[in-house]
Amino acid sequence: xxxxxxxxxxxxxxxxxxxxxxxxxxxxxxxxxxxxxxxxxxxxxxxxxxxxxxxxxxxxxxxxxxxxxxxxxxxxxxxxxxxxxxxxxxxxxxxxxxxxxxxxxxxxxxxxxxxxxxxxxxxxxxxxxxxxxxxxxxxxxxxxxxxxxxxxxxxxxxxxxxxxxxxxxxxxxxxxxxxxxxxxxxxxxxxxxxxxxxxxxxxxxxxxxxxxxxxxxxxxxxxxxxxxxxxxxxxxxxxxxxxxxxxxxxxxxxxxxxxxxxxxxx
Amino acid sequence: xxxxxxxxxxxxxxxxxxxxxxxxxxxxxxxxxxxxxxxxxxxxxxxxxxxxxxxxxxxxxxxxxxxxxxxxxxxxxxxxxxxxxxxxxxxxxxxxxxxxxxxxxxxxxxxxxxxxxxxxxxxxxxxxxxxxxxxxxxxxxxxxxxxxxxxxxxxxxxxxxxxxxxxxxxxxxxxxxxxxxxxxxxxxxxxxxxxxxxxxxxxxxxxxxxxxxxxxxxxxxxxxxxxxxxxxxxxxxxxxxxxxxxxxxxxxxxxxxxxxxxxxxx
DNA sequence: GTGTTCTGTCCATAATATGGACAAGAACGC
DNA sequence: GCGTTCTTGTCCATATTATGGACAGAACAC
Numbered sequence: 385x386x387x388x389x390x391x392x393x394x395x396x397x398x399x400x401x402x403x404x405x406x407x408x409x410x411x412x413x414x415x416x417x418x419x420x421x422x423x424x425x426x427x428x429x430x431x432x433x434x435x436x437x438x439x440x441x442x443x444x445x446x447x448x449x450x451x452x453x454x455x456x457x458x459x460x461x462x463x464x465x466x467x468x469x470x471x472x473x474x475x476x477x478x479x480x481x482x483x484x485x486x487x488x489x490x491x492x493x494x495x496x497x498x499x500x501x502x503x504x505x506x507x508x509x510x511x512x513x514x515x516x517x518x519x520x521x522x523x524x525x526x527x528x529x530x531x532x533x534x535x536x537x538x539x540x541x542x543x544x545x546x547x548x549x550x551x552x553x554x555x556x557x558x559x560x561x562x563x564x565x566x567x568x569x570x571x572x573x574x575x576x577x578x579x580x581x582x583x584x585x586x587x588x589x590x591x592x593x594x595x596x597x598x599x600x601x602x603x604x605x606x607x608x609x610x611x612x613x614x615x616x617x618x619x620x621x622x623x624x625x626x627x628x629x630x631x632x633x634x635x636x637x638x639x640x641x642x643x644x645x646x647x648x649x650x
Numbered sequence: 651x652x653x654x655x656x657x658x659x660x661x662x663x664x665x666x667x668x669x670x671x672x673x674x675x676x677x678x679x680x681x682x683x684x685x686x687x688x689x690x691x692x693x694x695x696x697x698x699x700x701x702x703x704x705x706x707x708x709x710x711x712x713x714x715x716x717x718x719x720x721x722x723x724x725x726x727x728x729x730x731x732x733x734x735x736x737x738x739x740x741x742x743x744x745x746x747x748x749x750x751x752x753x754x755x756x757x758x759x760x761x762x763x764x765x766x767x768x769x770x771x772x773x774x775x776x777x778x779x780x781x782x783x784x785x786x787x788x789x790x791x792x793x794x795x796x797x798x799x800x801x802x803x804x805x806x807x808x809x810x811x812x813x814x815x816x817x818x819x820x821x822x823x824x825x826x827x828x829x830x831x832x833x834x835x836x837x838x839x840x841x842x843x844x845x846x847x848x849x850x851x852x853x854x855x856x857x858x859x860x861x862x863x864x865x866x867x868x869x870x871x872x873x874x875x876x877x878x879x880x881x882x883x884x885x886x887x888x889x890x891x892x893x894x895x896x897x898x899x900x901x902x903x904x905x906x907x908x909x910x911x912x913x914x915x916x
Numbered sequence: 917g918t919g920t921t922c923t924g925t926c927c928a929t930a931a932t933a934t935g936g937a938c939a940a941g942a943a944c945g946c
Numbered sequence: 947g948c949g950t951t952c953t954t955g956t957c958c959a960t961a962t963t964a965t966g967g968a969c970a971g972a973a974c975a976c
Contacts, residue, residue, distance in 0.1 A: 404713035406672040418741040447670035465741040473739035474797035475684040475731040531740035
């Protein structure tokens, strides 16, 4: 290894790969559209969230429409992920490693707790709900569907995932998501304070869930390299999660999180 | 859907949207990678199939790797669809319209025929296996998995779909796929002759399936606008599909294809 | 050794994507 | 009706960006 080569690769780590600005931007746009799920996202919001100029976003989105990667909803004019994306996705083997590893734990915890359980993965600067288990208790919080995608930091699971990573990484992600926070009525400072509290506690607890009168508890799940990969969340009506039961539920979630971490490794 | 916007869309059809060559190329590359499924595709083959230059493909693929859209397999160095693609796909509601519409027919035909049934959709210039039903007969042809993607014209279903569209459209697609045919040991002339035969017969029949000693029968399914959307295929060991049974099976497939067409409409 | 595949990189250059500026439509208030 | 403030869509001169010919290394065959 000569020094010119190591100097080069070091530089490349700072300033990634050149010559594909447009493609990178298109991917960024797709991720924002994905957060809009079936309903999609209006162009102006994509512009806000990405920080790109409107002509650029417009051009990207319309090329992707011609390619079938993006669709436009007739009535609302909103842009959404197109049907070619799931078609491309079929190229991959069906269930992800995380889903397989987490399955027994979700089943066990769901039976034990009785309230709705969510498994939320990290993907880039977003959280993505990848599994949901409905419990046996007659009142269930079903606010989040599988596929729901939000900026890291907005949801209880997102805060838990941020809390599990080095403070510097968390700050960087929060800063990157700042433009998107206002759409969720929050801001970087509030998110960071929640993250700090969760880190101290060992899990995240949120008194006011997305739906009025609900409460959430989230634990993080790390990959073998120590990076948080996902979070497991229980959401319930607040009256069902008093201090004592919060403690019980948190212990179950922490126990199962460690089991899932072992299962991913194996 | 939109046949009435004449002047503008006609012009745009000739000279599509400007200013996004790179993005369009990236999508083209992704579609080739999708055909490689889990195993992926070597760079050189992507170059051949797309007609792009190697530096360009290399750049595109590596940017997409950085974005998580493409993955590289350690040992083989092949490129494949990355795990962010299914994550983006989660933004869409789960089962497609076609899948829902075809479900009862597939169930009925599978029970009636007893051999393996495939539902294959058209997506751009490719066929994509979207559903498979295993029959009751002890020998089943399972060559094709859900998610398998091949250039239109290569498979029995692909020929059926080409046969269902105007001859000019079929020729255009076959010409576009020509570069990819050699990897499947066929060529444009052979495909077009199969298409002509199938069109005359009303369904497609192939004596030599992808696997030695198998035979396939495919019928096409059209959308309300008259464009073929999919094909239904039965594959069986050749001895199980003599002339009389071929006739029977074809009649069942034709009947169910018409039923599915009605179900899509409704 | 030579030849033949493959993958990765460089960089001058032309072609491409960019975004400021403009336009037009929709929704609202009055 | 008219003005205001949203939105989306389009143009086109410009320089930033993607391009691909040329080169190089790696792995394998003979």
